[in-house]
Amino acid sequence: MTSKMEFHYEIVGRVISKLFNEGLSRVELDSETASEYLGLDNSEGKNFKQDIVDVIFWMISEGLIRTSNTYETLDGSASFINVQLTSKCISIIRVNSTEQIGVKNIEHLLSKSEETPPSISNYIKVGSFVGSILGGFTKSIS
Numbered sequence: 001m002t003s004k005m006e007f008h009y010e011i012v013g014r015v016i017s018k019l020f021n022e023g024l025s026r027v028e029l030d031s032e033t034a035s036e037y038l039g040l041d042n043s044e045g046k047n048f049k050q051d052i053v054d055v056i057f058w059m060i061s062e063g064l065i066r067t068s069n070t071y072e073t074l075d076g077s078a079s080f081i082n083v084q085l086t087s088k089c090i091s092i093i094r095v096n097s098t099e100q101i102g103v104k105n106i107e108h109l110l111s112k113s114e115e116t117p118p119s120i121s122n123y124i125k126v127g128s129f130v131g132s133i134l135g136g137f138t139k140s141i142s
Contacts (some may be wrong), residue, residue, distance in 0.1 A: 002120075025084075028079065028080065067084075
C-alpha cells in the first residue's frame with residue numbers, strides 16, 4: 001500500500017508518460033475517463049477522480065502542463081482541453097536522473113514505455129523526481 005503522496009507522484013508520472021508519448025499533440029482529459037486513460041487499476045471499485053483532478057490542477061499551476069480551457073463542475077469533476085507538456089516539463093524530463101532513479105533521464109525511462117509500461121514504482125520515482133526538481137527551482141528563485 002502506498003501513501004497518498006506516493007499515489008499522487010504515480011499520477012504525475014503517468015500523466016507525464018502519456019503526454020510524452022503523445023509528443024506535442026493536444027490531448028483532452030476528463031476526470032470520468034482519465035483513470036482508464038492513465039492505466040490506473042480501479043479493479044477494486046476505487047474512484048480516483050478527485051485525486052486525478054487535484055494532481056492535474058497542481059501540474060498546471062506548477063507549469064508542467066498547459067491547457068487551453070478547464071471546466072470544473074460542482075461535483076468535483078473536471079475536463080481539461082488541449083493538454084500539452086510545457087517546455088519546462090520537457091527540460092525536466094531530460095535532466096540527468098541517474099542518482100535519483102537509476103536511469104540517464106526520465107526520457108530514457110519513458111521511451112521504453114510504449115512496449116512495456118513502467119512499473120508503478122517507476123511512475124512514483126518519476127513523480128517524486130519531478131517534484132524534487134521543482135523544489136530545487138523554488139529554492140534557487142527564493
